[in-house]
Amino acid sequence: MPTSLPQESLLKEHCYIDGHWADAISERRYPVVNPANGDVLAEVPDCSAQDTEQAVEKAHQAFLTWSNTTSKHRSQILRKWFDLIIEHQQAIAELMTQECGKPLFESLGEVNYGASFVEWFSEEAKRAYGDIIPAPFADRKILVQKQPVGVCSAITPWNFPLAMITRKCAPAIASGCTVVVKPAEATPLTALALAELAERAGLPSGVFNVVTASHGKDVGEVLSTHPLIRKISFTGSTGVGKLLLKQSAESVKRVSMELGGNAPFIVFDDADMDKAIEGAMVSKYRNTGQTCVCANRFIVHEDVYETFTQRLAERSAALVVGNGMDEGVQQGPLINMAAVEKVDSLVKDAVSKGGKVLTGGQPHELGGTFYQPTVLTQLSRDMKIAQEEIFGPVCPVFKFRTEEEAIEIANDTPYGLAAYFYSNDQSRVWRVASKLDYGMIGINEGIISTELAPFGGMKESGMGREGSKYGLDEYLEVKYLCMGGLDV
Numbered sequence: 001m002p003t004s005l006p007q008e009s010l011l012k013e014h015c016y017i018d019g020h021w022a023d024a025i026s027e028r029r030y031p032v033v034n035p036a037n038g039d040v041l042a043e044v045p046d047c048s049a050q051d052t053e054q055a056v057e058k059a060h061q062a063f064l065t066w067s068n069t070t071s072k073h074r075s076q077i078l079r080k081w082f083d084l085i086i087e088h089q090q091a092i093a094e095l096m097t098q099e100c101g102k103p104l105f106e107s108l109g110e111v112n113y114g115a116s117f118v119e120w121f122s123e124e125a126k127r128a129y130g131d132i133i134p135a136p137f138a139d140r141k142i143l144v145q146k147q148p149v150g151v152c153s154a155i156t157p158w159n160f161p162l163a164m165i166t167r168k169c170a171p172a173i174a175s176g177c178t179v180v181v182k183p184a185e186a187t188p189l190t191a192l193a194l195a196e197l198a199e200r201a202g203l204p205s206g207v208f209n210v211v212t213a214s215h216g217k218d219v220g221e222v223l224s225t226h227p228l229i230r231k232i233s234f235t236g237s238t239g240v241g242k243l244l245l246k247q248s249a250e251s252v253k254r255v256s257m258e259l260g261g262n263a264p265f266i267v268f269d270d271a272d273m274d275k276a277i278e279g280a281m282v283s284k285y286r287n288t289g290q291t292c293v294c295a296n297r298f299i300v301h302e303d304v305y306e307t308f309t310q311r312l313a314e315r316s317a318a319l320v321v322g323n324g325m326d327e328g329v330q331q332g333p334l335i336n337m338a339a340v341e342k343v344d345s346l347v348k349d350a351v352s353k354g355g356k357v358l359t360g361g362q363p364h365e366l367g368g369t370f371y372q373p374t375v376l377t378q379l380s381r382d383m384k385i386a387q388e389e390i391f392g393p394v395c396p397v398f399k400f401r402t403e404e405e406a407i408e409i410a411n412d413t414p415y416g417l418a419a420y421f422y423s424n425d426q427s428r429v430w431r432v433a434s435k436l437d438y439g440m441i442g443i444n445e446g447i448i449s450t451e452l453a454p455f456g457g458m459k460e461s462g463m464g465r466e467g468s469k470y471g472l473d474e475y476l477e478v479k480y481l482c483m484g485g486l487d488v
């Protein structure tokens with residue numbers, strides 16, 4: 001085990017089921033690798049369908065008790081979990097950087113962002129209000145109450161190893177549900193550290209379970225079809241999301257889907273260029289371009305196109321690329337070589353069709369999973385980079401002339417997660433915001449995610465919302481009680 005991993009007991013190498021640290025029934029294990037240098041950080045259980053079925057059954061038993069606790073009790077435990085995550089944020093961040101690659105300052109940011117969902121839903125737990133509705137007849141009362149959905153499953157991606165788990169499990173636990181989590185195969189250690197801190201916070205056995213596996217298919221099939229699972233919450237690619245929707249349909253499970261993105265970043269001729277460049281940099285290069293809400297297509301008015309592209313290229317070329325644990329590094333590795341090959345293939349396709357490389361454009365001289373921050377111009381919409389989620393440090397910059405053209409280009413995608421645009425014309429702001437088909441829109445702002453606002457998309461970017469006052473309802477059922485025959 002590399003010496004840089006925290007020695008404190010947050011490094012867990014077993015799955016967490018019903019309050020026990022366990023091996024897989026098969027005793028198979030798989031290595032967790034640092035994408036920056038290929039170091040084996042740890043080994044964790046390679047769980048199967050059988051392990052997952054046991055976890056679901058334990059979560060069901062725990063639900064029978066947990067669902068009958070008071071919301072205040074659940075709130076207090078969630079608050080303790082939040083406090084422990086914050087207390088141990090450095091150790092968690094070091095685990096996160098070494099298993100997913102993001103620079104340490106970004107991992108610390110994610111730990112605090114992910115913890116904010118636990119804090120938020122420790123408060124929202126006490127606000128699952130119902131209604132008393134004026135009855136149409138004198139002898140009855142109409143009541144509406146909310147109750148927990150039941151046993152939930154959560155399947156999460158590697159790019160935000162903590163926040164994507166807390167964004168699901170905090171509202172689930174707050175509402176009285178229990179959860180079986182399958183983290184991404186690449187990033188189980190952060191999830192297991194969360195389980196350790198949940199146990200220390202006093203979360204009862206079986207409420208929060210973590211099943212680790214080297215691939216998603218077998219475990220995922222159980223988590224999307226088991227009769228005791230009443231809801232599945234998935235964050236990941238649209239392709240896997242569609243598969244899970246199909247698998248969940250047979251037993252009509254509740255679903256939350258947080259899927260892929262293809263965010264447009266529109267710069268109008270009346271934009272504040274300094275703000276637009278800053279917004280472009282933070283939106284594009286967060287997690288080395290590997291976030292679902294990263295700017296994926298820059299769409300820039302012809303009058304400011306040269307200025308924007310030159311300034312973006314200068315800033316991109318100046319980014320420090322390296323191991324995320326090293327001081328000053330701003331761009332880490334991509335998650336694996338397949339990601340490097342995909343990003344490079346998109347760049348080469350664009351160049352083969354006439355695209356021009358202003359900076360970068362190929363794997364980084366560091367080798368391995370590192371890629372050069374890249375800016376491309378002279379692009380056309382028939383290029384793959386116009387339609388696919390890049391998930392890497394590449395900025396394709398398209399040109400437009402009219403407002404209508406910009407909106408048409410921006411909406412020309414099956415995705416509808418996040419969009420961004422920069423303009424100082426207030427009338428234009430209202431026109432464009434109303435016409436963009438996206439669940440979240442940053443206006444003169446490049447980073448918009450917060451636990452206070454509803455996170456989610458339209459079209460093939462998914463369904464449901466996470467965080468905010470809307471996030472709790474994803475884990476609640478609404479029940480109507482008609483109390484009749486009253487002599488009142």
Ligand SMILES: NC(=O)c1ccc[n+]([C@@H]2O[C@H](COP(=O)([O-])OP(=O)(O)OC[C@H]3O[C@@H](n4cnc5c(N)ncnc54)[C@H](O)[C@@H]3O)[C@@H](O)[C@H]2O)c1
Pocket residue numbers: 155156157158159160164182183184185215216217218219220221235236237238240241243244257258259260261291292293389417461462
């Ligand atoms: N909308 C959002 O909030 C959001 C957030 C983060 C990432 N994402 C998206 O996730 C993708 C990148 O993450 P990724 O590479 O981990 O995505 P992915 O879809 O490959 O994997 C996500 C999770 O699904 C599991 N999985 C894979 N195949 C499965 C199967 N057949 N059955 C069940 N589970 C299966 C994986 O093991 C992992 O835990 C991007 O498309 C990104 O846009 C979306």
Ligand SMILES: O=C[C@H](O)CS(=O)(=O)O
Pocket residue numbers: 159160163290291292293449455
């Ligand atoms: O990658 C997807 C995450 O949901 C992005 S964010 O951390 O919520 O902004």
